[in-house]
Amino acid sequence: MIWSNFGEILSKESRDIVGVMSGTSADGLELALTRCTGSGKRMKVELLKHSSIAFDRAFQDEVVATYNPFISGVDRVNRMNFLIGKTHARHIKSFLNSLAAPVDVIAYHGQTVYHDPADGSTLQIGEADFVSHETGLPVIFDFRKKDMVVGGEGAPLIPYLDWILFEDGTYAVNLGGIANVTYVSERFDGVIAFDSGPANCLIDLTVKKHFNVDYDRDGLIASRGKIDGSILETLIERDRDYFLRKPPKSTGREIYNENFLEGITHGKPEDLVRTLVRFTVHQLVESIRSYLPLGNEIVVTGGGALNPVMMEDLKTLSGLKVIVPDRVFLQAKEAMGMAVLAQEFLNGVGANVPSVTGAKQRVILGKLALP
Missing domain, CATH: 3.30.420.40 (ATPase, nucleotide binding domain)
Known part of the structure; x- marks a missing residue:
């Protein structure tokens, strides 16, 4: 050329x-x-x-x-x-x-x-x-x-697209390996976004280890498990330093990897998967409440949007309307x-x-x- x-x-x-x-x-x-x-x-x-x-x-x-x-x-x-x-x-x-x-x-x-x-x-x-x-x-x-x-x-890089696409007051959430959220404001300098922590990366590691699959398709493994309150408390405590950091902040697999789960004891592996789903959503929702202005609704993209267990937790914990766009757009x-x-x-x-x-x-x- x-x-x-x-x-x-x-x-x-x-x-x-x-x-x-x-x-x-x-x-x-x-x-x-x-x-x-x-x-x-x-x-x-x-x-x-x-x-x-x-x-x-x-x-x-x-x-x-x-x-x-x-x-x-x-x-x-x-x-x-x-x-x-x-x-x-x-x-x-x-x-x-x-x-x-x-x-x-x-x-x-x-x-x-x-x-x-x-x-x-x-x-x-x-x-x-x-x-x-x-x-x-x-x-x-x-x-x-x-x-x-x-x-x-x-x-994150995607908030610029979020600002173009979505209306004022929308929480644009992406649940890939890492979870991130954008608060969309009409004013460019009013846009706030950050990584809230893990989304699917810890879940993927766990299902690969225990079930020899790449990911929990349709949340079927999580749906068979129960939330372990003790494990959930341990995960929240391990994540405290990152959670308490005020935005701007971003993270990745350098933190959320096998070492993050080291020493976690559990019974049924399905229970660990279910607890990791709740941990992901808990950290996301609490981050929204702690660091973002009051919004109207949550629009979810990324692989986590295809996990019904994760989406139900998001509706329950947030109390907001949760919108999952068509599959093509979210991917x-x-x-x-x-x-x-x-x-x-x-x-x-x-x-x-x-x-x-x-x-x-x-x-x-x-x-x-x-x-």
């Missing part, structure tokens, strides 16, 4: 962008062909096509092992940067081949392998040059670091968020939310890889 061709993309108001997201569970890619028109609060965001691509178990295990600092040295991170890039590029190219019309750019989040906001650092890998070379398209990537450069946490939302960040990169508009991340200023997020 020559610069004149890229200049044509820059001059557009409306762009078709493929947003690509792989979350902390590293179980697959979400790809969302998103038409973004305009900028800021008035941006029109339209989902044209979505695809979920599951990774094989061996690749997922390789990625998750890279999170562990005790076994993952610089050699492993270096190797995985290229392996992830090659693997993601192959799946993205396959998605592009299924489309009827050309795409302008790819918005590529990559794979977070370590996030340490206390140290002011974060690392997303997955070599973007593989993606740009294999697809022949410009790739906007590495969206978190610029926010950290200006003193922010680099997370595609974060990938759509990447497309919106790329749109603002091309518009030259800062898309971090300083009231969310603690950054000193708005900055343009992302970097560019050309084919």
Whole structure:
């Protein structure tokens, strides 16, 4: 691609962008062909096509092992940067081949392998040059670091999309590996968002260990269990330091991993799964009550929205109306968020939310890889 061709993309108001997201569970890619028109609060965001691509178990295990600092040295991170890039590029190219019309750019989040906001650092890998070379398209990537450069946490990123999509007073909750919540305000500087703690990551670890499945499909395992009050109290106490941190704050699998569950004794493993569901929702609801203004309703996306046990706990503990959008949107939302960040990169508009991340200023997020 020559610069004149890229200049044509820059001059557009409306762009078709493929947003690509792989979350902390590293179980697959979400790809969302998103038409973004305009900028800021008035941006029109339209989902044209979505695809979920599951990774094989061996690749997922390789990625998750890279999170562990005790076994993952610089050699492993270096190797995985290229392996992830090659693997993601192959799946993205396959998605592009299924489309009827050309795409302008790819918005590529990559794979977070370590996030340490206390140290002011974060690392997303997955070599973007593989993606740009294999697809022949410009790739906007590495969206978190610029926010950290200006003193922010680099997370969460999706509140910018929440601000565009939802009405004032909405709690936009995403339950992926980690749980996060956005309080949507009409005023940009009134938006508040943060990670409340774990969502599915501890549950996934537990069902893999005891039931040899990747996740609790439809909450069936949790539905067979009972809440263990003693375990719940232990989990809440272990999470106290993070819970008491006032926003802005973000977290990840660096905290919520096998070590977080170490020494937890239980009877039936189903009871532990059920208790982890209640723990997730308890921390989320108490965080909303402690740190956010009074809102009207909760809109839930992410894998946790498909767990009826988790949704029933959320309704019971929050006392608010809980809305679960259609399955396509709840799976595609974060990938759509990447497309919106790329749109603002091309518009030259800062898309971090300083009231969310603690950054000193708005900055343009992302970097560019050309084919």
